[in-house]
Amino acid sequence: MLVGARQVVTCRGPARARRGREMAEIEVLRDAAVLIDGDRIAWVGPRADVGAQHAGPLREVEVNGVLFPGFIDCHTHGVFGAPRLDDHERRALGVDYRAIAAAGGGILQSVRDVRARPEAELEALTRARLAALLAGGSTTIEVKSGYGLELEAELKQLRVIKTLGEELCATLVPTFLGAHEVPPEYRSKRADYVQLLCEEMIPAVSREGLARSCDVFCEPGVFSVQESRQILTAARRHGLTVKLHADELEGSGGAELAAELGALSADHLAAISDPGIRALAASDTVAVLLPATMIFLGKRSQAPGRRLIDAGAAVALATDFNPGTSPTMSLPLVMTLGVSQLGLRHAEVVTGVTINAAAALGLAADRGQIAAGYVADLVLAAVDDWREVAYWMGTDVVSAVWTAGSACPA
Ligand code: NIG
Ligand code: FE
Numbered sequence: 001m002l003v004g005a006r007q008v009v010t011c012r013g014p015a016r017a018r019r020g021r022e023m024a025e026i027e028v029l030r031d032a033a034v035l036i037d038g039d040r041i042a043w044v045g046p047r048a049d050v051g052a053q054h055a056g057p058l059r060e061v062e063v064n065g066v067l068f069p070g071f072i073d074c075h076t077h078g079v080f081g082a083p084r085l086d087d088h089e090r091r092a093l094g095v096d097y098r099a100i101a102a103a104g105g106g107i108l109q110s111v112r113d114v115r116a117r118p119e120a121e122l123e124a125l126t127r128a129r130l131a132a133l134l135a136g137g138s139t140t141i142e143v144k145s146g147y148g149l150e151l152e153a154e155l156k157q158l159r160v161i162k163t164l165g166e167e168l169c170a171t172l173v174p175t176f177l178g179a180h181e182v183p184p185e186y187r188s189k190r191a192d193y194v195q196l197l198c199e200e201m202i203p204a205v206s207r208e209g210l211a212r213s214c215d216v217f218c219e220p221g222v223f224s225v226q227e228s229r230q231i232l233t234a235a236r237r238h239g240l241t242v243k244l245h246a247d248e249l250e251g252s253g254g255a256e257l258a259a260e261l262g263a264l265s266a267d268h269l270a271a272i273s274d275p276g277i278r279a280l281a282a283s284d285t286v287a288v289l290l291p292a293t294m295i296f297l298g299k300r301s302q303a304p305g306r307r308l309i310d311a312g313a314a315v316a317l318a319t320d321f322n323p324g325t326s327p328t329m330s331l332p333l334v335m336t337l338g339v340s341q342l343g344l345r346h347a348e349v350v351t352g353v354t355i356n357a358a359a360a361l362g363l364a365a366d367r368g369q370i371a372a373g374y375v376a377d378l379v380l381a382a383v384d385d386w387r388e389v390a391y392w393m394g395t396d397v398v399s400a401v402w403t404a405g406s407a408c409p410a
Helices: 020-024 047-053 085-092 097-102 107-116 119-135 151-167 190-207 225-237 254-261 274-281 291-296 305-310 331-342 346-353 355-360 386-390
Strands: 007-009 032-037 040-046 066-069 071-073 138-144 171-179 213-218 241-246 265-268 286-289 315-317 378-381 398-403
Touching: 020 305, 020 346, 032 047, 040 047, 066 386, 071 331, 071 346, 071 355, 085 097, 107 151, 119 138, 119 151, 119 398, 138 355, 138 398, 151 171, 151 190, 171 190, 171 225, 190 225, 213 225, 225 241, 225 254, 241 254, 254 265, 254 274, 274 305, 286 305, 286 355, 291 331, 305 315, 305 331, 315 331, 315 346, 315 355, 331 346, 331 386, 346 355, 346 386, 378 386
Parallel strands: 007 066, 071 138, 138 171, 171 213, 213 241, 241 265, 265 286, 286 315
Antiparallel strands: 032 040, 066 378, 378 398
16 A cells, blocks of 8 residues: 555546546545555545555555656657667758658668667667666556568567566557668568568567557658558558557648547647648547657657647657657656647646556556556656646656556666
8 A cells, every 4th residue: 555645646537548628637636545456556545544445454655755657658669779879960960850861861770770789789778778768657668669671670679579578667568660661672662561561571470469559650751641551451450459650740641541540549740730630639549749759850840739639639648769859768858848848738748648648559448547446557756746747857756666566676
């Protein structure tokens, strides 16, 4: 039993994403206790009522700060080799992301690295980075492949995710992103790569049970809406749920496609159109916004977070942790950016990294809330007021983390 928290932010309510105005309605309890039974939360409520809930001895853990449901980072590209410092420097000199990619940097640089790097090395690099995400409070982390772009190198990334998922305190949710870019050897025959994805890579990934979802970088110059539809339809046929990098830099109808396919999420959306906003608002697809990416790329624009919520959409926030566009391992920093860059209220930001992020991964039934029956993933922040977690910009206030009912090593 956890007691003594100054506040407990429960996010309790229905087991589904919050949309529109609901995003700002979160429950905050004072003088509350959280009862844990095994890996689940058994009860949360006023400390004075514990006796009526539970007869017999209880192990009390006194905590100091504010308790939240474990944060959920629903979009990362966490398995990669070296940082891309040359890209970063070229951008400082005014060269933009797509020009850097066209000149051989960008995603393909990380692809060369991952293809050549032994699995054990990739695993060691990834272990340290995911541990940093966990230390920032992310108890569930989605991790994409996408720096292999050939079957064996994609499987290598997915195996690293599986191995670390069994070892680390956090839950890792693997996504196949073989459609992150067209690999160099298929540049003059891109239709063949789409066919390879649909007929060989997706079936193999699904057969090996190494991914739950399939994602596509749907963007002019990368994969078209038509190609993305083809790939994601194949993924669904093989039992994978689907997600999309949609309308990130230039709008092309990715959000509409996500809604059409019943995708779990449409991610990025900095260039979403008005019809795209309406399509998401009318669908169950979660809009996953990644404000750190636009900041790191030096862009002045951001996804229209406020307009999406006002239109009635469900919005989640994530780091997009990756070596090219978002090398941050702090979800709390992204929460700060949610307020300052997207115009979200503190409560909306908390909903965006808990319940709605769970929904973006298809996990809303038992993650993202401090409520009876939910997985006992919790975060303690060393603050007095819950809003401070999004306030102390770039300063991690997370002081303890529990997953499946057990304290994670610091
Ligand atoms: O989400 N947009 C595509 N993928 C990443 C960037 C990956 C990279 O540059 O390595 C993103 O921003
Ligand atoms: Fe991404």
